[in-house]
Amino acid sequence: MPAVPIAAPTIEPGLQPGPDSGLRSAEPSYGGPVRVAFVGKGGAGKSSIAGVFARLLARDGAQVLALDSDPMPGLAYSLGVPNRETGIPAEAVEEYEDDSGRRRHRLRAGLDAGAAIELYSTVSPDGVRLLQLGKTRGVKGENSLSHQGYQAILDALQKQRSAEPDSTGSLADWAVVGDLPGGTRQPFFGWGRFARTILVVVEPTPASLLSGRRLARLAEKASAPHVVAIANKTREEADADLVQARTGLQVIGEVPFDPAQREADRRGVALLDLDSDSPMVAAVTRLVSTLSAKEPVR
Amino acid sequence: MKVAVVGKGGSGKTTTAAVIARTLARQGIPTLALDCDTNPNLGLSLGVGEERTERLIAVRDAVDEGDEEHAGSTAELLDRFAIDGPDGVRFAVVSAIDNPEPGCP
Numbered sequence: 001m002p003a004v005p006i007a008a009p010t011i012e013p014g015l016q017p018g019p020d021s022g023l024r025s026a027e028p029s030y031g032g033p034v035r036v037a038f039v040g041k042g043g044a045g046k047s048s049i050a051g052v053f054a055r056l057l058a059r060d061g062a063q064v065l066a067l068d069s070d071p072m073p074g075l076a077y078s079l080g081v082p083n084r085e086t087g088i089p090a091e092a093v094e095e096y097e098d099d100s101g102r103r104r105h106r107l108r109a110g111l112d113a114g115a116a117i118e119l120y121s122t123v124s125p126d127g128v129r130l131l132q133l134g135k136t137r138g139v140k141g142e143n144s145l146s147h148q149g150y151q152a153i154l155d156a157l158q159k160q161r162s163a164e165p166d167s168t169g170s171l172a173d174w175a176v177v178g179d180l181p182g183g184t185r186q187p188f189f190g191w192g193r194f195a196r197t198i199l200v201v202v203e204p205t206p207a208s209l210l211s212g213r214r215l216a217r218l219a220e221k222a223s224a225p226h227v228v229a230i231a232n233k234t235r236e237e238a239d240a241d242l243v244q245a246r247t248g249l250q251v252i253g254e255v256p257f258d259p260a261q262r263e264a265d266r267r268g269v270a271l272l273d274l275d276s277d278s279p280m281v282a283a284v285t286r287l288v289s290t291l292s293a294k295e296p297v298r
Numbered sequence: 299m300k301v302a303v304v305g306k307g308g309s310g311k312t313t314t315a316a317v318i319a320r321t322l323a324r325q326g327i328p329t330l331a332l333d334c335d336t337n338p339n340l341g342l343s344l345g346v347g348e349e350r351t352e353r354l355i356a357v358r359d360a361v362d363e364g365d366e367e368h369a370g371s372t373a374e375l376l377d378r379f380a381i382d383g384p385d386g387v388r389f390a391v392v393s394a395i396d397n398p399e400p401g402c403p
Contacts, residue, residue, distance in 0.1 A: 041337065043308010072306055182307035183337035207312070207339040210348060214337065 033062060033175035034291050035161065037192035040201035041211035042182030045232040048261055048271065049201060051078025052284040054177040055126040055272055060288065062175040065117055066124070069133045069150070069191045075179040076132070079124040080270030086122040087134040088149025105148035113156035114170025116149070125273065128177075157194035184214045197291065198227040202247055204239040212247035230287065233257040253287040255280055299327075302334075311335075316343030323385040330376065331383070334392045341391070345384045354381060354391050 034057060038046040050066070058064040068075035076082065094108045107116055121129035133150045160171040180191050192198055198219060202212035212229060219227040229249035231240040233256070240254040260278035264271040271280060299322070303315040312335070319331040333340035341351025380390040 041308070041339075042306070074306075183335065185336040206348060207342050210339060210342065210352075211337055 032161070032196070033173060034288075035157075035176040035194055035196045036199050036291060037178035037180055037195035037197075038199050038201055039180045039192065039215055040182065040232075041203075041208045044182070044201040044203050044208050044211070045255070045261075046182065046201050047074040047179050048078050048265070048280075049230065049232065049255060049284060049287075050177050050179040051075055051080070052271055052281060053288060054079060054128045055124065055270070056281075056285055056288045057175055057177065057292075058126040058128045060292065063173050064128045064175045064177060065121070066128050066130045067133075067153075067176060067178040067194070068130065070179060070181045071133060071135070073132045073134070076122075076130060077268055078264075078270055079128055079130055080273050081122050081124045081130055084122070085132060085134050086120065086130055087132045087146050088116060088120055088153065090145035090149075092116060092120065093145040093149040093152070105145065105152065107149060107152045112170055113153050114174075116153060117174070125270070151190075154191070154194055161194060161196065184211060184218060192224070196226060198224050199252075200227060200229045200247065200249055201232050202229050202243045202249075203233045204231065204235075204242050209243065209246040212243065212249065216247050216249050228252045230255060252290055253283065255283040255287075312339050312343045316340060316345075319344065319387045320383075320385045323387045329387045330380070331387050331389045332392050333390070336393050338391045338393070341383075341389065344387060344389055346381070346389060350381065351391075354379075354389075 036053070038050045038053075040046050047068075047070075054064050054066045066075055066079060076084075076086075088107075092108055092111055093105055095103055095105055098104050107113065111119075117129055117131065121131045124130055131150065131153065134146055135144055156171055157174075157176060176194050178192060178195060200212050200215050200219075202208050216227065227249060229243055229247050229251045230253045231243040231251050234240055234254050235257050240251050243249075244251045256279045258271075258278050258280035260275040261271050261280050264274045267274070271278060275281070301315075301318060303311045303318070305311045312333075315331065319329050323329040331340060331344060338351070341354065342348060346354075376388060376390060380388045383389045
């Protein structure tokens with residue numbers, strides 16, 4: 001069946017691919033650490049790229065927090081850590097009433113977000129700290145305390161992100177790499193609120209392109225600050241152009257189809273621990289440089 | 299027969315569901331294919347095409363808007379919101395993405 005042309009979504013001017021191919025953002029840059037969130041269709045390669053990205057960023061000297069907010073977590077595999085539960089435990093969270101009497105949750109007294117990350121994350125090779133959302137529901141279907149604790153970390157990161165450049169705090173130096181749930185249900189509200197750049201991972205296949213376009217549309221509705229695409233599993237030169245044309249998003253990185261990644265998937269190991277010279281690693285290395293140039297590591 | 303296909307993202311749920319639906323329909327069994335994914339792509343795998351997939355009115359959206367306040371039966375809803383796909387598979391999208399809510403992933 002011939003492809004049906006569908007108008008590309010309108011993207012704010014700052015996101016249009018321009019004559020200079022460098023990243024541009026509507027958001028003022030203050031030289032903070034890299035903070036990105038990977039989104040895209042299930043199976044597009046979010047976790048695979050995010051794991052390599054986080055470890056390479058750490059090799060560059062950044063202090064990196066990897067956040068897996070997928071209830072079916074997979075980032076542990078691509079980081080190369082045992083996939084045991086590594087989230088904020090219930091005992092680290094307390095309930096309180098706000099001024100209007102609403103029940104809310106926060107990290108228990110004396111525990112700030114930075115300390116909670118140090119305490120409860122799992123450290124990967126190259127020193128990336130991994131936190132998982134894990135199980136989101138308690139026995140009665142309510143949000144679990146663990147879930148609330150994870151949200152408290154996101155809140156703290158968001159608060160810190162919007163703070164003045166010279167404000168100091170235990171979170172100011174953390175680079176953050178988020179792996180969001182697959183699909184389009186609500187990638188921008190909530191789970192990606194720590195990010196300065198949303199990276200939409202898109203394969204050059206009809207379903208993945210369609211998801212990429214839907215995400216672009218949602219991003220526009222949500223006024224997400226800076227949304228760009230990564231063309232993944234490309235096999236032909238035209239694939240990255242196809243992703244740009246069909247999603248309306250600027251493609252800032254291209255990751256070729258890599259048999260080494262498929263083998264790493266099959267064995268359940270990190271690509272970096274299997275073949276650190278593979279084409280995918282080279283491509284993600286370039287991606288780290290691109291984003292670090294825009295969002296300098298300090 | 300009522301079958302639900304589940305699994306990890308990218309593992310092949312949609313492709314499997316589409317092949318099952320069309321295979322049943324080819325055997326002469328009246329078949330209804332429901333896309334319950336909030337990022338619905340089943341239309342592409344069934345061969346309905348991208349444009350019709352995107353335009354298909356989501357049953358639940360219409361119900362949520364009160365459009366079907368008095369529509370009782372499932373059959374009536376499907377008459378109105380499902381379309382005929384290849385091999386005679388009836389196809390409807392149950393949920394869609396236009397109004398993502400904060401909260402659960």
